[in-house]
Amino acid sequence: MNEFLKDVWEGLSAPQKSLNSKYFYDEEGDRIFREIMDCPEYYLTKCELDIFVNQSKNIAKSINGNLADFDLVELGPGDCTKSEYLLRELLVTHKHFTYYPIDISENIINQINTSLPNRIPGINIHGLNGDYMAMLEKLNELSAKNKVVLFLGSSIGNFPLTENPSFFRHLKQYLKPGDLLITGFDLKKDASVILNAYNDEAGITKRFNLNLLKRINNTLGADFDLDQFEHSPIYDLGSGACISYLASKIEQSVQIGSMGSIHFAKDELIYMEISQKYTVEDTHTIAYQSGFSPIGEFYDSKKWFVDALWRNNE
Ligand SMILES: C[S@@+](CC[C@H](N)C(=O)[O-])C[C@H]1O[C@@H](n2cnc3c(N)ncnc32)[C@H](O)[C@@H]1O
Incomplete structure (x- = not known):
């Protein structure tokens, strides 16, 4: 089985849904990451x-x-x-x-x-x-x-x-x-400085995260509706972990090609990436x-x- 498909299926089938952040970087992901690097908050x-x-x-x-x-x-x-x-x-x-x-x-x-x-x-x-x-x-x-x-x-x-x-x-x-x-x-530094870096006003980081769902749709034949997921980062001052999640806005099912469908409860999170401080x-x-x-x-x-x-x- 294609490694990308295997990783996506395993990640979304786990009790805490997750996607491996190494898959952010297709051509579009590389381009959006360059925009992130230039945005004032990053x-x-x-x-x-x-x-x-x-x-x-x-x-x-x-x-x-x-x-x-x-x-x-x-x-x-x-x-x-x-x-x-x-x-x-x-x-x-x-x-x-x-x-x-x-x-x-x-x-x-x-x-x-x-x-x-x-x-x-x-x-x-x-x-x-x-x-x-x-x-x-x-x-x-x-x-x-x-x-x-x-x-x-x-x-x-x-x-x-x-x-x-x-x-x-x-x-x-x-x-x-x-x-x-x-x-x-x-x-480690001021918590708001850190959180803003992953939640920029122009919504570039949000686009970066949603782009992985788009990549899964395009290359694995999935049917994620990008409008039904919200970018939701958190920063935990104690541990220094800043974590980007995508939250499902509604209860929904997403078909992942021929593998089957994944059920999302309303507000259920996909763990996208940690940025440790x-x-x-x-x-x-x-x-x-x-x-x-x-x-x-x-x-x-x-x-x-x-x-x-x-x-x-x-
Ligand atoms: C966040 S960018 C960082 C780019 C650069 N080092 C910088 O400081 O601006 C991460 C880069 O690592 C690559 N990458 C991520 N995971 C990787 C892996 N497991 N093996 C090889 N490259 C990987 C991505 O394609 C991307 O170009």
């Missing part, structure tokens, strides 16, 4: 851009101080607006690295392969289209060099906090001792639990976001 991209615009020299210095020769891998690069600053710095000091962007969206990889050589002349790029871990395995067959892995945007926050160490331990299986990892973590201490705990040592931290000017540099232990 501070995450602006903060991390501040870090890469102003501190790429220092980040490059830390990388060069730890590794003589390496490849740069980026997990889920989007349009690489932020990493582009670091790539330029690294090219000055270190001409021979290859940039390996890994993304499940074919559209993203095609765009990077075409546009980046024009934006950064002289760069070696080898885009890999697929799931993070499968592509890291493939990459290890292509190159035996040390790796610097970028995982930006607080994409790690799209996994529940309790699963963060297992994600990094899984990643560690594809790394050598001494390899470096730079992860973006969105830090962290303290700096949380990030240290996760590093140690995962077999990495924190060796550097790069903050934006408001201290709302941190890019943490970790070294892979033995």
